[in-house]
Amino acid sequence: MLNTKFTTSGPRKDAMAYADWLRRDHRFSDILVQVSPAPCGHAFPRLKLRYKPSLVQLEGGSCHLPLVESSMRASPLTPSEWREKLEARKRLESEPAGDTSGRNVLLLDVRNGYEWDIGHFEGAKRPNVDCFRSTSFGLSEQEMDSSDPLHGVDKENTDILMYCTGGIRCDVYSTILRKKGFGNLYTLKGGVSNYLTSEGCAEWVGNLFVFDDRLSLPPAKFAEEGEREDAAQEQGGIDTGRSSPSRWLGRCYVCGSEVEELKHRNCASIDCNRLFLCCRWCLEELRGCCCLECRSAPRLRPLLPGHQRYDKWHLYRDATSSTLHISS
Numbered sequence: 001m002l003n004t005k006f007t008t009s010g011p012r013k014d015a016m017a018y019a020d021w022l023r024r025d026h027r028f029s030d031i032l033v034q035v036s037p038a039p040c041g042h043a044f045p046r047l048k049l050r051y052k053p054s055l056v057q058l059e060g061g062s063c064h065l066p067l068v069e070s071s072m073r074a075s076p077l078t079p080s081e082w083r084e085k086l087e088a089r090k091r092l093e094s095e096p097a098g099d100t101s102g103r104n105v106l107l108l109d110v111r112n113g114y115e116w117d118i119g120h121f122e123g124a125k126r127p128n129v130d131c132f133r134s135t136s137f138g139l140s141e142q143e144m145d146s147s148d149p150l151h152g153v154d155k156e157n158t159d160i161l162m163y164c165t166g167g168i169r170c171d172v173y174s175t176i177l178r179k180k181g182f183g184n185l186y187t188l189k190g191g192v193s194n195y196l197t198s199e200g201c202a203e204w205v206g207n208l209f210v211f212d213d214r215l216s217l218p219p220a221k222f223a224e225e226g227e228r229e230d231a232a233q234e235q236g237g238i239d240t241g242r243s244s245p246s247r248w249l250g251r252c253y254v255c256g257s258e259v260e261e262l263k264h265r266n267c268a269s270i271d272c273n274r275l276f277l278c279c280r281w282c283l284e285e286l287r288g289c290c291c292l293e294c295r296s297a298p299r300l301r302p303l304l305p306g307h308q309r310y311d312k313w314h315l316y317r318d319a320t321s322s323t324l325h326i327s328s
Helices: 012-023 079-093 167-181 191-199 219-229 231-235 282-285
Strands: 007-010 033-037 075-077 104-109 119-121 158-163 186-190 202-206
Touching: 012 033, 033 191, 079 104, 079 158, 079 186, 079 191, 079 231, 104 119, 158 167, 158 191, 167 186, 186 191, 191 202, 191 219
Parallel strands: 007 033, 075 186, 104 158, 158 186
Antiparallel strands: 119 202
8 A cells, every 4th residue: 555644634633533433434544534624724624535546657657566565665764763764974074084884864855846845854855856757766867967866865874864844755766766776764753844843943954844734844833733643741840852943045046045934825927836835025026927037927926915825726717807916
């Protein structure tokens, strides 16, 4: 079975009651349940069910990947085991240069670029990819860019720690790497959201990107959920090991200046719709667009104040007016 995870949002008591009911069905007995924090209202106001025939789109399709074979995927690590690995990695890096007694460790972020932009684990590296179709994991050693973190890696003596938001993406990536001969693969069980709930902000910098209208959540929001679960331990004087969040500054996509507010916005051009970070000056100068070319695009939505969200872009796609207006 692939990584199985269920995320729900709502009053905690009701959400956990539903999760308990779900687990009573033997088919979902081992499901990982997370309650998603919603600072303002409900995180998921509508139920949405989609049939996904494939999690990954590669050249030639993905039917050849043995995704259901657990031996082909990375070994899942619990959040506490993952933290131990990260701490061991830091100790290894602090050893004197030339000391090769320890194993090499590569920390790999396999999320999208816009997720990486607002936060990631300290010391992580990211392949230069934006989607599964163009991923370097599918390339041969000769085709791979020399700047790729996997280029020239010792496949037998390197521990590769990979992570994503919820843990499912890693199942696909690790299977590809296993077929390419990498032997020591580890993934974070439940993804970053599960880690932040369990371990707090240790080794993490910035915010976490989420795929709904919230877009970005500070680690403290996840830690609050975890603190409810181990409140009894804290009252007993046991140190839960939670760390304070490290300060992280994102970069404006347009001018490269530092931005403190880690919240993406969509380009005002519906034919672009890029998710990007933007400073206030560039936001006003480009009227909500990500570049000058988009600023002169024929179908533009109005500049929204603050971090309000546009309606779904497909609602504007077939509009006949040259200048589009957001509905109230």
